[in-house]
Amino acid sequence: MNRSFIFTSTALLLVICTWFLWQRRFAPEKQAANLDLKSIVEANESSLRPGVRWESGHLVLETSADHPQVVQRLRLPGIGSVDQLHFRIRVVADRLEVGTNRWEDGRLLIEWHSQNSTDDIQTEYLTSAGYNDPNAVSSCVARPKIAPAVPALRIEHLGRSGIFRVEQCDVIAVRETSWWTSGKVLLIAAWLVWSSALIKTDNKRSLRPWLTAALWVFLVAQLIIPGPWALIRPLGQSFEFLPKNLPVSTSRSEIPVDINLNDVPESMAPLGKLPESGSLILQIKNHIKQSRPLLHFLLFFGVTLALAFAAGNRSILPLSVMLAVGKELAQLGFRYGSDYVDLLDLLCDSLGIALALVIFTKLKPTRWGRLIAPETT
The missing domain is CATH 2.60.120.260 (Galactose-binding domain-like)
Structure with missing residues (x-):
C-alpha cells in the first residue's frame, strides 16, 4: 500500500480521535x-x-x-x-x-x-x-x-x-472526565508513534525520530491543541455534555461561599487594560501586532530548523506544514475568527519553513552540520 496514503489516512483518524476526546473533556460536577x-x-x-x-x-x-x-x-x-x-x-x-x-x-x-x-x-x-x-x-x-x-x-x-x-x-x-484524563495519554502516544514513523532515517536503532516526534508533539500542544489561549473552548458549538440547555438549579446554598461578595463598594472603578493572558507566544504576538508577519516567519523558521537538526534530515517538511496549517484551523475550530490576514500568516509560515530547509541543506555538509545531523534519508 502506498506510504503516503497510509500516513494520510492514519493522520485523519488521529485527528478524529483528538476531536472526539476534546469534545468529551468536561462533565458537570456532581x-x-x-x-x-x-x-x-x-x-x-x-x-x-x-x-x-x-x-x-x-x-x-x-x-x-x-x-x-x-x-x-x-x-x-x-x-x-x-x-x-x-x-x-x-x-x-x-x-x-x-x-x-x-x-x-x-x-x-x-x-x-x-x-x-x-x-x-x-x-x-x-x-x-x-x-x-x-x-x-x-x-x-x-x-x-x-x-x-x-x-x-x-x-x-x-x-x-x-x-x-x-x-x-x-x-x-x-x-475533567475519564475520557480525557485516560484518553489523552493514549492519544499522545499514538501521535508520537505516527510522527516518529514519518521521519526517515538510515539507522533503525536511532533515537532521533523519537526525540524529534516528542518535540513536534510538544509544539502541537503549544500551537494547536490545547493551544496558546487562556480559555478552553470546544471544537464547535459546545462540549458534548451540553448538546441542549441544562435544567436551571435555583439553589442558593448547595455549596458554601468562602468569602463574602455581597459587600460591594459604593463605586467600582473600571479595571482599565488587562494584562495579556495565554501562553508566552500569544502574549508576544499581541504585543507586536505590527510585526505579526515577521513573528510568524521567525517562529516557523526556528521550529523547522530545530526539527530538521533533531531528525538529521529534511523529512520533517510534512510535520512543519501540519503545524502551520493546524494552527490556523484550530483558530477557526475554537471560534476565534479568521480573516485575510491569516493568509498572510500562512505565507510567512511557508517562507520561514522554506528558508529553514535551505539553510539546513547548506549547513549539513559542513563539519558542524555533520556533527549535529549525521544521518541521511
Missing part, C-alpha cells in the same frame, strides 16, 4: 448549581448599579452623562470555591462607540477571588463587543491560576455611548 442569567440577576437585584437594568430577559448596561462608564459585579449564587467553570454566553453591542483604546468597549469578565484574601483577585476576559457587534453564542471553560477560587462576574461598559447587553449567561462548575 450536584453543581446550574445558573442562567435570570437567576444570577435575581440574586444580585439589590446591588444593581445606576446604568444597569433588567429588561426583556436581558441585562442592559447603558452610559449617560451622569454615568459615563458603567461597572457591575455579579456574584454567582450557589457556586463556591471551584476549579473550573463552564460558560455559555452571548453579548451584543448596540451603537456602542468604542473609546480611544480598543479595550474601551463592552466586556464580560470573570473575577477569581482567592480563598485566602479578598484582595487577591485574578481577572480575565470571557468576551467583549463594540459598535454594532452581534456577538454569537460562545462556549468556554475558565480556570483560575491558583485553584480552587471563588468566581464572580464583572461587566464593564467603557464605551463613549450606546448599549452593552448580556443576552445569555449559563454557568456550571465542571470537572
